[in-house]
Amino acid sequence: MALPLLLTGPPATADSDDTALQAAFAEAADRYGVPEGVLLAVSYLESRWDGHGGAASVTGGYGPMHLTDAATALAESTARGHHADGTEDPRGDDSRPLPAADRPGADSATDAVPAAARTPAATTLPRAAALTDIPADELRTDEAANVAGGAALLADAQRALGAPASDDPADWYGAVAAYAGAETREAAEVFADDVYDVLATGARRVTDSGQRVTLAPVAVTPDTATADALGLPVGGRDPEVECPRTVACDWIPAPYQDLGGGDYGNHDLADRPDSQDVDYIVIHDTEATWETTLDLVQDPTYVSWHYSLRSSDGQIAQHLRTKDVGWHAGNWYVNAKSIGLEHEGFLTDPDAWYTEAMYRTSARLVRYLARAYDIPLDRQHIVGHDNVQGPTNANVAGMHTDPGPYWDWSHYFELLGAPFHATAGPRGGLVTIAPDYDTNSPGYVDCGSPGRQCPPHGSGAVRLHTAPSHEAPLVRDIGTHPGDGESSTGVNDVGARASAGQTFAVADRSGDWTAIWYLGQEAWFHNPADAPTAVNARGLVATGRDGAATIPVYGRAYPEAAAYPPDVPVQSVVPLAYQIPADQEYAVGLRTDSEYYRAVTFDPAEHQVVRGEEYYQIQLGHRIGFVRAADVELRWSGS
Template sequence: MVAALLLTLASGAPSATAEQSAPSGGLQRAFADAAAEYRVPQNVLLGVSYIQSRWDGHGGAPSVTGGYGPMHLTDAATALAEAPHHSHGAEDPRGDTARVPRTGGAHALGERAVFPARLRTLERAADLTGIPAERLRTDPSANVRGGAALLADAQRELGGAPGGGAADWFGAVARFSGADDTATATAYADDVFDVIRTGQSRTTDGGQRVSLRADGGPPPDRSAVARLGLRTADRTLTECPVTVACEWIPAPYEQFGEGDYGNHDKADRPVSQSVEYIVIHDTEATWDTTLRLVQDPEYVSWHYSLRSSDGHVAQHLRLKDVGWHAGNWFINAKSIGLEHEGFLVSPDAWYTEAMYRSSARLVRHLAGRYGVPLDRQHIIGHDNVPGTLPSTVPGMHTDPGPYWDWAHYFTLLGRPFAATAGPGAAAVTIRPDYDRHRPVYTGCAEAGGGCAPHGSGAVRLHTAPDASSPLVKDAGLRPDGGDSTTGVNDTGARASTGQRYAVAERRGDWTAVWYLGGKAWFHNPRTRPVAVGAHAVLVTPRAGLAEVPVYGRAYPEASAYPPGVPVQAVTPLPYKLLAGQRYVTAGSMPGEYYRATGFDASQHTVVRGEERYHVIQFGHRVAFVKAADVLVTRR
């Protein structure tokens, strides 16, 4: 999201030796052997690894915090190097043409500090085991041994003896998290012991089946966390559930000159306006860089940041206030923004299970508090936010991108995507198998270069039921009529997990949906479907209308504006919803505009009109149509 010199991964390419060195018994045997060697309960070792990586090796490539292998042993100095933010797009994060754009500009971040211990655990594992660092990075079985050695070392540090039952290892697990505050270390260990209690089983990205049998043994001894010497984070002003480790790191609200201020707007939500959206971003920066940027009064802002290594949350804005994060003022005024430590263009810059779980708990809490539906037209990525005007569409950002695992995320939210209608339904929910679905992407490391093979929740869309046919064109992204591409940042011909579309046609193993004003085809064989049937509420142009305008914001009619508040133009985007086409809607709302162009919040005004809009899944991004222009049907 942020546009500055930031840290990104030096290499996302998998190692040629990765996933090939596990012992004859496979990865499950590696856990058993390492547990026996270092006298760590096997279920503790498996539980920690699941929370770090879900037992995946990620081809020997590092996570967003420089972690390697199933145990996420960190070696940030090797994994990370300075490079520009992917910066695909030049959007104004505030997204409001009523005042001077705020892009943030380039920020000199100074020399990189020495990496903290939590980002150098692989070095310690090498010292404890005698295994070379390169082998710990690329050999899953060695990596598991390194993790076991770290846990055993933490147990001794706390005065305990290796061995015994899982309940005695809560403090060691909390230490393993690398968290520097008591609440985060405790929440991390709670997650690990929840996995131990419930059990898990899955096939890893290396094709190996790993299982952890449910263990309903005695509750863990949580008192050891107090002996870790960690700080107590300030959560006085935070608005987080008790299940999330959260601290208050405020974004500043400062005035620089006449009419110029930052980095957010004061408001009184939900009294002034309802909250309708939660926007998922990735930071395109390391944790420390992210915090420096959000505390810059001349930069932009969002409500929460989430750390990859342990799921720690920092809140920066009160939820009643409006952040500048989504590039669309209408969405900003009615949304909460969450930034997740990560890098879109590095497919193996993987997100940890700890961060996914922490984020899901936070979003579930926020959705309940504000009545936000848990669906993909309200829980959206930054890449699903529409442009405000035809001129802004090409510059909209594309994070968190095709490698964010929406299926897993919504399972953690308690709303897994499932068929709600039969195979011949009038609508479908996109739902590929993330791990097995690996479309080719380009542009991760260099323009035109292929990305490393990786699971994806995005489906590619064609103009005909043929894989060799051209990709669907996006007239907004390319007004000159240019073709969509396989670029990792090109959203022009992409449908994402959880998004619902009306079916236009079916031919054999191919399904066409209505998308950006035309038919878009994707391969959807019965033996390996990438979409399932869905009941949905659909909109289509009213009788007599050949086409309906599509908008990027739902602003009120001119007559709704009081004296002194300039009327905001309701400008169509370069798309049309044509007669005979249908699109899924997630409901209607009145047109609203939050007038906030000055530092004095007492001068801010909410303008609410009589005209209503439907939010629809129009392409990869959501869009709005006027309720008066469409007919609503339930199928």
């Protein structure tokens, strides 16, 4: 169900008209004979009414109506997927290193954007220009013109279906389905159903340009038969697909192939949950276009994940059975116990658009998987790739940082039906980070090139300082920045950052500032009462046992040496470099038996699971960590 949004967002300037966009929707609806509610609902699903400053989406779409001109926007794209960059080993298993010549970084796929740019779905902006006589440049950059272009496309789709213009929103279901540009009836109907869900629920918000837009709820039962005239193919689902019926989902398998010399790709066959519990769902972004993403996951010399989600309409492709283990998180312990979801987008480009359509289908998929594997809907189990810890000290600095500070965790969890809310009073012993995404804009650099300022944009992250002042230095992260430990405001730097939904133990409070225990130090963030960036919480915390000086923290919950049978090499269990004083407290995420999944051969019959002593997962910093139960005691932190 769509959730009404609070009327928040960037403030309009004193001399601006913050209702101009609302008026543009009314004018375009009247001019082209489209019900205003339908036009607003389509735009909300495409962009949540944001114009993104005239920047293009990852699929070459522009403006509130996501009019596409992929040839202009993407012809020079050379992205090859985020696993191809950096030093992280996506498999994250030092007992079976990936052959360097054959793994991420090799030119194993080419970008297919130019071919994709010629499809009808990728060329709606030129068609809108022809229908409206509005120049293409104006459709890209002027929000009112863009809305008019979208209205003209809807009206044209209605005519093409042989249906008359109508004031009744129920009559426009087929035209809305056509607007999606989908290739199958199922995908088109998922888009249309979501539009009508928004229409029935209503929404209101302030856009990224400070425009106040409201869609009043409209009670409507759409005439779904109007989609028949689209003539889109209706295909049965592949029996391998594991997706809810409310999403469009294809089976595009990743290869399990013997490459010779003991090398194989690009995943491991397993039997979860019988072999191991699935505790995590890991949220990634692709750092590549849809076509490139699909090329890469089908390359046996690359790596793998379970699902990919398309930005434009939320279309899902499943690549692995969920019982099998993908190579995606950079930490073998997490890989063996997780399902990986890749979302088309670019974390350093906030206007690459994590679309509403993609958020909604992703949330449906996560709810489905969470029910199937009994995974709690919280940020201790639904984690970003940027929250996954390096398995050893040598790996921490090279871990990936997607989906980044522009992923809207608060909205995502609203769609999951598990919104972040206070569970304790004003002196709660824990806090859950929960800034207002639209108005929270910490400011980042390194978008596009080193040192380049990122465009002002909403964010679900707060910045952490060494004292209660914006002028105080950022907290240090000796793991992410070995040597000097100095954190930065870089969009990829997670060293002094806490994100929406993460829960931390409170270390102190001072006026409008709250301090949390973070990487062994007090970390302060601005949390004023009139615009809070966190809510109070209660729960379990881990602290050091009496007599201990520090709490050893690990990047993976591996068994002790005595747990290994003679035929399985013992895996090292070495604490991370962080020094955590024993009197500090860290929020506990989950309890787990230590496990090591031994999978170094192509034959899954030779795979083994070794289990040992108990661990707790804690919120160590921006990334999670693990502590041995024998090293800590648990306390209830409430009030």
